[in-house]
Amino acid sequence: MNKKGVLVVVSGFSGAGKGTIMKQLLKEHPDTYGLSISATTRVPRPGEVHGREYFFVSREEFEQMIDKDELIEYAQYVGNYYGTPRNYVFSQLEQGKDVILEIEIQGARKVKENMPDAVLLFVSPPSAAELKRRLVERGTEREAVIASRLSRAWQEAQGVEDYDYFVINDDLEECVQKVHSIIQHEHARTMRNHALIENIKAELKSFAEGE
Amino acid sequence: MNKKGVLVVVSGFSGAGKGTIMKQLLKEHPDTYGLSISATTRVPRPGEVHGREYFFVSREEFEQMIDKDELIEYAQYVGNYYGTPRNYVFSQLEQGKDVILEIEIQGARKVKENMPDAVLLFVSPPSAAELKRRLVERGTEREAVIASRLSRAWQEAQGVEDYDYFVINDDLEECVQKVHSIIQHEHARTMRNHALIENIKAELKSFAEGE
Numbered sequence: 238m239n240k241k242g243v244l245v246v247v248s249g250f251s252g253a254g255k256g257t258i259m260k261q262l263l264k265e266h267p268d269t270y271g272l273s274i275s276a277t278t279r280v281p282r283p284g285e286v287h288g289r290e291y292f293f294v295s296r297e298e299f300e301q302m303i304d305k306d307e308l309i310e311y312a313q314y315v316g317n318y319y320g321t322p323r324n325y326v327f328s329q330l331e332q333g334k335d336v337i338l339e340i341e342i343q344g345a346r347k348v349k350e351n352m353p354d355a356v357l358l359f360v361s362p363p364s365a366a367e368l369k370r371r372l373v374e375r376g377t378e379r380e381a382v383i384a385s386r387l388s389r390a391w392q393e394a395q396g397v398e399d400y401d402y403f404v405i406n407d408d409l410e411e412c413v414q415k416v417h418s419i420i421q422h423e424h425a426r427t428m429r430n431h432a433l434i435e436n437i438k439a440e441l442k443s444f445a446e447g448e
Numbered sequence: 449m450n451k452k453g454v455l456v457v458v459s460g461f462s463g464a465g466k467g468t469i470m471k472q473l474l475k476e477h478p479d480t481y482g483l484s485i486s487a488t489t490r491v492p493r494p495g496e497v498h499g500r501e502y503f504f505v506s507r508e509e510f511e512q513m514i515d516k517d518e519l520i521e522y523a524q525y526v527g528n529y530y531g532t533p534r535n536y537v538f539s540q541l542e543q544g545k546d547v548i549l550e551i552e553i554q555g556a557r558k559v560k561e562n563m564p565d566a567v568l569l570f571v572s573p574p575s576a577a578e579l580k581r582r583l584v585e586r587g588t589e590r591e592a593v594i595a596s597r598l599s600r601a602w603q604e605a606q607g608v609e610d611y612d613y614f615v616i617n618d619d620l621e622e623c624v625q626k627v628h629s630i631i632q633h634e635h636a637r638t639m640r641n642h643a644l645i646e647n648i649k650a651e652l653k654s655f656a657e658g659e
Binding site: 244359361364365366368369384387388390391394395397398400401402403404405415418419422425426427430433435436437438440441444445 | 465571575576577579580585595598599601602605606608609611612613614615616626629630633636637638641644645647648649652653655656
């Protein structure tokens with residue numbers, strides 16, 4: 238209907254499967270979705286390529302990007318900056334790609350402030366017990382790690398009301414379909430169809446005046 | 449996910465096919481959708497049954513319903529009142545049925561005022577030219593009638609921005625599927641899942657405190 242892409246933020250509890258959902262969406266619909274590439278000040282790991290995994294920049298360059306308002310959102314983790322460059326995202330949206338950002342709640346809020354028509358999705362297991370079960374089942378995590386993840390999940394849950402959609406990941410394939418369908422139907426939102434609506438109005442007006 | 453039904457308002461240009469779309473939805477998904485039955489002061493036509501086509505009430509009774517705030521919206525046409533009784537709609541929503549109201553823009557606005565979580569859909573042909581073509585094609589309408597419908601469509605178009613979704617009816621079956629899908633995904637809106645979210649929060653809190 239409309240041509241411009243939709244900016245989508247996906248967040249969720251660790252263990253909710255949001256990473257897997259995003260990979261599936263990009264795999265199943267490569268022409269529909271575009272990836273966002275983050276900028277970071279951290280050092281590239283072996284095999285990582287500038288412009289593929291990340292845009293690797295210096296601390297000075299990153300702070301210039303902040304000053305010039307070139308980032309939709311950014312945050313610091315363990316002494317390094319991570320952020321979403323506006324230009325890269327915008328050019329994909331203009332090409333009609335729906336761009337999915339996988340970020341946390343603080344970043345999600347900043348995106349919504351900067352771009353009110355972004356769609357915020359929160360992915361959750363069907364219950365907290367199921368979240369715990371999944372964390373335990375991985376087997377690789379020690380008890381203390383699981384406890385800290387659950388405590389973190391509780392903190393994250395406080396911000397869920399700021400999201401537009403709350404999507405349960407019970408069955409992965411069903412959840413991928415649901416997220417895809419939600420995003421695609423967002424294209425039918427009135428606010429994303431101003432140009433089309435204005436065209437129809439103008440045409441109706443000319444008919445009415447022509448009679 | 450959540451159990452309560454979604455209240456949906458469907459409006460659209462005359463000739464956009466909204467009546468047909470609604471009939472199809474009810475036919476294809478009889479357990480999902482509930483119908484709203486309007487109250488009216490007009491005299492029943494032969495074959496019309498109280499509580500099936502309409503709730504037929506006296507002018508006095510209707511005005512009492514207004515005074516008691518028993519109507520979600522109401523309007524007058526050609527000297528008669530038409531309105532949507534709140535109780536009937538609410539009981540269906542409580543039973544988990546999604547209730548669709550086919551009403552015009554003034555009524556749609558009143559519904560949104562009274563029930564902010566209602567979903568407003570506007571159905572339109574792909575263009576004004578196509579709307580005109582459909583009106584002409586019916587063959588039964590005289591030119592003056594077509595002109596007045598187009599002029600009315602232009603007036604209606606002024607309020608389209610108040611709707612949540614702008615749905616193009618190009619192919620009927622596709623449009624029915626799209627409307628169905630939009631309504632069903634509305635159930636995943638965060639604002640419709642407070643109880644579930646509060647449960648998960650409480651459960652996470654007990655895990656965090658238990659550690």
